[in-house]
Amino acid sequence: MRYNALTMLTRLTSGLRALLTRDVVRAWVLFALYALGFFALLYGLRAQFVDPFTRGIAIVSGWLLNLFGTEASASGSIVGTATFRVAIQNNCNAIYEMGLFLAAVLAYPATWRERAWGAALGCALLYVVNLLRVLTLIYIGSHFRQFFDASHIYIWQSLFIVFTLGLWLYWAGSLVRSPRV
Amino acid sequence: MFAALASRLFPFAARFLVTFVLLLAIWPFVSPLYARATAAAGGTVLKALALLPTGSHLEARDRRVWMFRPVTKVDGSRGMAGVNVLDDTTFVNLLLLPSLIVATPSLGWMNRAKALGLGAGLLWLLHLADLYVKLKWISIFPGLSLHGVVPDAASPATLKLFEWLYAFFSVIGFGLFPILVWIGVVSLCWRREGATGG
Numbered sequence: 107m108r109y110n111a112l113t114m115l116t117r118l119t120s121g122l123r124a125l126l127t128r129d130v131v132r133a134w135v136l137f138a139l140y141a142l143g144f145f146a147l148l149y150g151l152r153a154q155f156v157d158p159f160t161r162g163i164a165i166v167s168g169w170l171l172n173l174f175g176t177e178a179s180a181s182g183s184i185v186g187t188a189t190f191r192v193a194i195q196n197n198c199n200a201i202y203e204m205g206l207f208l209a210a211v212l213a214y215p216a217t218w219r220e221r222a223w224g225a226a227l228g229c230a231l232l233y234v235v236n237l238l239r240v241l242t243l244i245y246i247g248s249h250f251r252q253f254f255d256a257s258h259i260y261i262w263q264s265l266f267i268v269f270t271l272g273l274w275l276y277w278a279g280s281l282v283r284s285p286r287v
Numbered sequence: 288m289f290a291a292l293a294s295r296l297f298p299f300a301a302r303f304l305v306t307f308v309l310l311l312a313i314w315p316f317v318s319p320l321y322a323r324a325t326a327a328a329g330g331t332v333l334k335a336l337a338l339l340p341t342g343s344h345l346e347a348r349d350r351r352v353w354m355f356r357p358v359t360k361v362d363g364s365r366g367m368a369g370v371n372v373l374d375d376t377t378f379v380n381l382l383l384l385p386s387l388i389v390a391t392p393s394l395g396w397m398n399r400a401k402a403l404g405l406g407a408g409l410l411w412l413l414h415l416a417d418l419y420v421k422l423k424w425i426s427i428f429p430g431l432s433l434h435g436v437v438p439d440a441a442s443p444a445t446l447k448l449f450e451w452l453y454a455f456f457s458v459i460g461f462g463l464f465p466i467l468v469w470i471g472v473v474s475l476c477w478r479r480e481g482a483t484g485g
Contacts, residue, residue, distance in 0.1 A: 130474075141463070149454055196458050206463060259376045260311060264383055267462030268303065276296055 129215065137213035144205030157183070160199040167194075167240045178244075185240070190247040197263060198243075200236035203270045204229045210274045216282040224277040235269055295392045303390035310382045318375040323347040325373065329415050338419055340426055340439070345418075350375040354422050359437045368436060372421045377457075378414050381407070383465040391473050398476040406465075406472040413464045417456045424453040 148156055160183045168180035171187065178187050183194045196202065211224045239262045247254040329352070330345035339345075343356035352373040359365055384406050388399055427441040427449060441449075 141459075145455060145459055146451075149451065149458075197461070202458050203462065206459065260314065260379050260382075263461065264307065264380070267466065268383065268387075270462070271466055272296060272300060279296075 133213050133215065137209055140209035140212050141206055144209055145202065148201060148205055156196070156199065156201055159201055160194050160196075163199055163237065163240060164194050167237060167244065170237070170241060171244065176248075185244065187244060187248045190244060190251070192240075192244060192247060194240060198236070198240060198258075200232050200266070203236075203267065204232050207232060207270050207274055211277065214274075214278050214282065216278075220282050224281065228273050228277060231273060232270060235266065239266060299390045299392060303386050306389040307382060307386040310386060314375075314379065314382060318350045318379070319347070321378060321381065322350050322352050322373070322375065325378070325411070325414060325418070326352045329418055332415060333419060338423075340422070343422075345372075352418065354425070356426065361432060361435050361437060370422075370425050372425065373414065373418050377417060377461065380461050380465045381410060383462075384410055384469055387465070387469040388473065391469075394473065394477060402472040402476045405475075406468045409468045409472070410465060413460070413468070417460060420449065420452045420456050424449040 161180075164180040164183050164185040167185045168178045171178035171185075176187055178185060184191055185194065186192060207228050208225055211221050211228065214221075216224070243254065243258055243262065246257050326345040326347035330339065333339040333345075340356050343354055346353050346355060351371050353369050354372045355367055355369045357365060358368040385403055388394075388402050388406065391399070391402075394402070426439045427446060429438055429446070431438040
């Protein structure tokens with residue numbers, strides 16, 4: 107029993123030692139610092155920046171719904187149709203996911219030009235996919251109310267964070283030509 | 288690791304989606320069990336670490352974990368209050384971890400199982416940390432007095448710390464934690480697999 111526990115511990119620490127090379131540690135530390143920094147910045151500026159950004163999403167969503175023939179209105183961060191209204195909140199404005207994406211892009215050993223492209227294109231894509239999320243949720247809420255919570259909480263929230271991860275993996279693995287390690 | 292994943296991003300996404308949908312189908316049966324296990328084991332761990340307010344206990348009801356604690360009301364009387372401190376909108380991120388691990392390419396099934404076991408343990412610890420932050424913040428939340436309950440005493444620094452921790456866990460934790468755990472455990476198992484030639 108004692109031997110097994112020791113063997114496991116030795117394996118785990120040697121695995122950790124192999125994992126924690128200098129460059130990897132640097133990237134992890136940078137990611138943690140950037141992620142905390144972006145969170146602090148966004149949470150600290152929620153009244154000045156995050157709330158107006160969220161209201162902007164409500165306005166654009168309302169405008170798009172009207173454009174596609176569904177009568178909709180937006181007021182503050184609330185957007186809705188004649189039969190369903192929803193308040194866009196922190197977990198549905200994509201801004202914190204953008205912060206995490208930026209933290210991961212900045213922490214990865216790429217050139218500043220690659221980082222700038224990654225940040226701009228990534229945030230734009232996240233914004234567009236988030237709009238798609240809001241619009242589909244309003245559609246589901248309007249027509250299939252019983253599926254709204256499952257779509258909102260279980261499906262879209264999970265898919266959106268995995269989309270953010272996939273976007274970063276694609277950028278780091280395919281668009282960054284030579285990681286500076 | 289990242290280049291290998293990026294080059295196989297579409298098969299990775301397809302495997303992720305299939306696993307995620309399958310797990311989602313069984314989630315309604317799993318989540319009450321997870322809530323019950325977290326309330327029982329979490330209550331024991333938090334009590335052992337003296338992190339559970341005196342006289343409080345955790346209880347699972349359907350897919351939610353509730354904390355019942357003694358409170359003092361603004362009129363001076365005492366009573367018990369029940370607050371929902373964790374529900375499956377938080378711990379449904381459990382589904383992300385096995386979906387990501389199953390979708391990861393070039394990882395043997397034995398290492399997948401190890402990564403899953405280790406990762407699930409780590410994620411449970413993060414859920415426990417989430418639970419602690421929420422129950423602490425709910426106990427000291429200044430707005431409690433508006434609901435007729437006297438909040439527990441806390442310094443301004445503690446109030447600020449737990450307000451920010453609560454926001455961090457609520458807003459970012461859901462997505463960040465399973466991904467960090469996945470990267471960590473898969474890196475560990477991938478390296479070991481590479482080293483052993485498996």
